[in-house]
Each structure stands twice: as C-alpha cells, then as structure tokens.
Amino acid sequence: MALPSQRDFIPNLAFDSVIFGFSGEKLKILLMEYHNTGWLALPGGFVKREENLNDAARRGLSERTGLENIFLEQFYTFGDTERFKPEVMQTILSANGHQVERDYWLLDRFVSVAFYALINYNEVVPTLDALSDAIAWHDVDSLPTLILDHNWIVDKALETLRENLNRKLVGMNLLPQKFTIKELQRVYEAILGEKLRRTTFQRKMLSLGILERHEKLYSGKSHKAPYLYSFKKN
Amino acid sequence: MALPSQRDFIPNLAFDSVIFGFSGEKLKILLMEYHNTGWLALPGGFVKREENLNDAARRGLSERTGLENIFLEQFYTFGDTERFKPEVMQTILSANGHQVERDYWLLDRFVSVAFYALINYNEVVPTLDALSDAIAWHDVDSLPTLILDHNWIVDKALETLRENLNRKLVGMNLLPQKFTIKELQRVYEAILGEKLRRTTFQRKMLSLGILERHEKLYSGKSHKAPYLYSFKKN
DNA sequence: TTCTATTGTTACATATTGAGACAATAGTAG
C-alpha cells in the first residue's frame, strides 16, 4: 500500500482521536497496533490541504469505525518538541517494508490536534489502516504503554470527558437509542470512576426533563422490569 | 523591519491570543491595528521549529504585554478552509511596503491554535509588532469587526472563560494581588454579563476558603471600609 | 451630632442533595 504523499497534506500537522465506547461495564478506547512492532497508538491521521481540520478528524473516525454522525470534539492541541521522535515513525515504516529518505515528511516534527469521540460500542466495525495489523478495544483503567505522548493524550481526554459530563450531557452518546436508567448510571460511574447513589441519580436524571419514557424492558430476570428511556430530540 | 523567514517556523501553523483585562468596570481585550489598512486583529504569531507550541504563545504574549508568568491557556484550534484568504495578508504586507511572491509562506493556509490570557490591566505596557501601528484595549461587549474569523475566536474565548470561571477560579488573574470582594464581584459580572446578588456572592466566595483577609481599604468615601483579600497560595 | 452610602453578618424561606424506607413487580422455587 502506498504511503500518503506530502503533496496532499498540510505538513507538520496531525490529529489523534480518543474513541470512547462503553461495553456495558467498562469504559474502553480503540487502539491501533502497528505491524511487526507490537506498538500501540491512538488512531489518527493528517489534514488534507483543502480540508477543514474538524472534517479530517471526522473522516479518520469514519474510516476506523464505519460510523457517521458521531459525537466528536477537539479538546487540546499537543505541540511540545518532546513529541518529536523520528525514530518511532522510522521504525514503524521499516517494519512495514517502507524505505524512506531522512527528510521524508512523516519523520518531521508534528503538532497534533486531539479529539475525543463517543460512540455506541456495539455498532462499530473496527477497520485497520495501512500500517497496522490490529485495532481493538482496551479498558481505559488498565491501558498499556502507548507510543509518544499518547498515554498523556488519553488522560487529558478523560479529564475533559469528566468535565463535560454534566455540562454537555455527553453520556448519552455511549448508549443505544433506548436504555434504562441503570445503564445510564453505569456510564456515569465508568466515566467518573466512582459509584453513584441509585435514587439520587434517578431523581436527578428524571428532573432534568430530557428523558422520554418508553415501554418496559423485560430482561428475563426475576424482578421488577425497568422502563426504557431515550433522550428527547432537542 | 525584516519579515519572518519560513526557515525558522513551522509552516501553516499559527497561534492567536485573546488577551483579557479588566478596567475596573468592563472586560477588555487587546487588539492590533495594522498599518495603513485600519484592520484590527488579535495578536498572534508563529511557532519556531524547535519551540513548544505553548511556549510560542507565551513568547508572543510577553512580546505584546511585557509580562511574564501570566495565566495562558489554549481553548480551540481553528482549522477551517474558509480561514484561507491570502488577499488579507497580501494587503497587510503591501501596506507595509513588502513585496512578496505569490507562493510566499505567509500567504498560504494557516491553522491557528487559539489561547486566552488573563492579565492585570494596569501592569501592561502594550507593545507594537512589525506590521501594526497601534495596539489598544477594546470593550468586549462592543467590538468592531476583526479580520478573518477573529470575531468568532473572541466569542469562543469568552464562552470558555465563562465555563471556567467557577471551575478553575480564573477570575483572580484579572485583579491586582489585593482586592475587595466588590471588585471581584465586578469581574464576575463583567465575564458573565449579568448582575450578581451582593450577599450571596460574598458568602459564596468566603465559604470557598480560598481567600485570605488583610487590612481594610480606606477609599476616602464616607462609608464603612471593605477588607482587602488575596488568594491563598495553593 | 446627624446623616448617607456601603459593608459584614445574620435570619429565614426555598431549593437541592444525601440517605434510607417502602411498596410494586417479574420471575423462581416450592
């Protein structure tokens, strides 16, 4: 597979995406594993010369997950010189059988705009890119070491997610359209990393007036069935 | 004065700063006026090849205000293609007597990382840059039209400032070290754009336990003198 | 000494949240 050409992209500028999903129990993110190195990294990409920055990230997200219309937001731009480790990209490229010149554009310094995305775990079909041979979900609370500053990027994404949880009612994007309040509570708990009180959470969510109540969900378990809810359209 | 050389900077990447100050009554920002055009713009600059992104913004801030150790934080990266209007920079350059080639690097597309800064209005000595002939404070609630998307950048900065006001106790950076609660209240009111209730505000601030009480401030007015406060270190 | 404007604090009503109690109910075990 051909490498991306410098001519098509803005030099020295990249994006990386922290793609969050919720398994039903734990908060997870998607990580790429690079061929022959075992190295793990956030999915990312480059910005085309005639493309909006945010559209580039959305394109990358759709290429990796097959999903459109996803919650996606930038949260920080990483531009420290310590990011500049040409030997990392060099190794990844040669592990893929690519010989490049010392001044090849991908070996240069990159400033990376970081985004976080919230998606419905069950709808995704993770798809590889040219340099990777695996893409998989990993628990955010027990991540392995990632390349460059990617662990730091994930930490910052989580921090932003926590801050935006109530302010932007962001939790909804991690669930299917219809869900129980218990499931919503588990999402909040996974993001905040702490247990919440059931009755307080239920009262709080219902009092916001943003939920629409639907039919009950019969799980087959021997207890009272919870109602399903969806978020009101605007 | 010589133009910046492409060789020293990362191409296609800029930063812009929304520098907030508080006059005692109104929230203000610093704007540059470009020579011979009357155009107004946010102070900004470019990132040196061996310089951290955040350090570049801090350098630009210090060049414009003479201040070090300032509250400075990035809040968004603007990367839409509509930003790309080479005729704007072209006009600014020729108004300054610079003839440049069509492919001159400053005429290319730029993605701009935007920062906001909070400074003590009275300590600043606004300083010009190479292309401008005025730098001055402007009321944020009655801004003129700025070049490119700079009005939009200011709006987003204000929005971020409002969101961070309580969360990060950011208001303190706009005041001198010692201040009265009334002055602090005026800062909050200017940022939020609404009147606050005196007693509630006073109780709230004191209950946070972040203020240290000092001597009284005798203003010469005929009424009870308020206490001066400072923020506790850490 | 009286008066005015403003400050710091208290008091009470109202709203929000913490913590637990309780009835309703879907299935399971007898």
Added chain:
DNA sequence: CTACTATTGTCTCAATATGTAACAATAGAA
C-alpha cells in the same frame, strides 16, 4: 397458587446550599 428474591420507582426526612431581606457597624460629609 403461594412464598421468596432481586430490583425498580417513588416517597420521606435530614442535611446543605442558595435566594432574599433585614440589621448593625462604620467612614467620612454636612
């Protein structure tokens, strides 16, 4: 069909936090 269990939806009461107003203290002016 009845007793039992786990979980849900709702209510109650206590503990906090906030809105609103009252009030005493006080720095200077008249």
